[in-house]
Amino acid sequence: MADWGKIDRFLGERATVAHKAGWLALARHDAGIVYWPGGAFVVAVMTQGAGVGKASDVLAGRVAPAAFRSLAGRRPSASSTTRGRRQGARS
Numbered sequence: 859m860a861d862w863g864k865i866d867r868f869l870g871e872r873a874t875v876a877h878k879a880g881w882l883a884l885a886r887h888d889a890g891i892v893y894w895p896g897g898a899f900v901v902a903v904m905t906q907g908a909g910v911g912k913a914s915d916v917l918a919g920r921v922a923p924a925a926f927r928s929l930a931g932r933r934p935s936a937s938s939t940t941r942g943r944r945q946g947a948r949s
Contacts (some may be wrong), residue, residue: 867919
């Protein structure tokens with residue numbers, strides 16, 4: 859089953875993401891490998907404090923597209939024509 863809420867939140871179907879998330883009362887993390895037609899990269903986001911929760915998930919979601927833009931040399935868009943699919947996505 860895919861978890862669309864963390865590092866893969868804003869990537870859409872541009873990439874395949876293999877990741878592992880975890881949390882405690884005052885900490886949340888997500889780390890994984892993002893595969894795209896141009897290669898692969900690793901993303902890890904760890905947050906802690908009284909404010910962890912959805913805001914932490916959104917922050918993690920912003921990191922992967924920022925790395926993608928930097929590595930791909932362009933801003934990813936929903937109309938990107940890549941062949942990657944996320945782990946757990948149905949064909």
